[in-house]
Amino acid sequence: MKKQLFTTFALVSALSASAAMAQQKMxxxxxxxxxxxxxxxxxxxxxxxxxxxxxxxKTGWVLMAHEPVNSMNWPAMTMSxxxxxxxxxxxxxxxxxxxxxxxxxxEDYLMTIVK
Numbered sequence: 001m002k003k004q005l006f007t008t009f010a011l012v013s014a015l016s017a018s019a020a021m022a023q024q025k026m027x028x029x030x031x032x033x034x035x036x037x038x039x040x041x042x043x044x045x046x047x048x049x050x051x052x053x054x055x056x057x058k059t060g061w062v063l064m065a066h067e068p069v070n071s072m073n074w075p076a077m078t079m080s081x082x083x084x085x086x087x088x089x090x091x092x093x094x095x096x097x098x099x100x101x102x103x104x105x106x107e108d109y110l111m112t113i114v115k
Contacts, residue, residue, distance in 0.1 A: 043103035045112060046071045050100060052092045053078060060086050062111060064100070081111040088114050 050066030065078040081102055083089055091114040092098065101113030 043105060044071070045101045045103055047099065047101050047113075050098060052094055052096050052098065055089060055092055055094065057086070057089055060089065062089070062092060079109070081109050084110040084112045088112075 046069055048064075048066045048069045050064040052062060053065050054063035056062070060083045061080050062083060063078065063080050066076060068074060068076050081100075084103075088111055099113075099115040100111055102109050102111050104110075
């Protein structure tokens with residue numbers, strides 16, 4: 001019984017010390033950029049070549065048959081992209097071949113560039 005009590009006491013002491021050390025390390029970071037703002041990852045713009053298959057101007061979705069996208073390790077396929085800015089739709093027409101850029105935002109792939 002004494003052995004179990006001692007083990008429990010040692011474990012509680014170790015956890016308390018660990019928590020105190022973690023707080024001290026956070027206190028040491030006050031005034032640094034890391035303490036001021038959370039890390040935010042910048043979305044990567046992936047470039048692709050494709051042919052416009054369908055445009056839904058009302059919703060801003062574009063169906064593209066694109067070539068392989070090396071930066072995403074994707075094969076050629078046909079998929080939908082949402083225009084981040086609906087003014088991009090003015091540069092598109094069904095059966096037009098374009099170079100375009102996109103980012104992943106949440107569950108959507110947003111078209112951000114059309115050339």
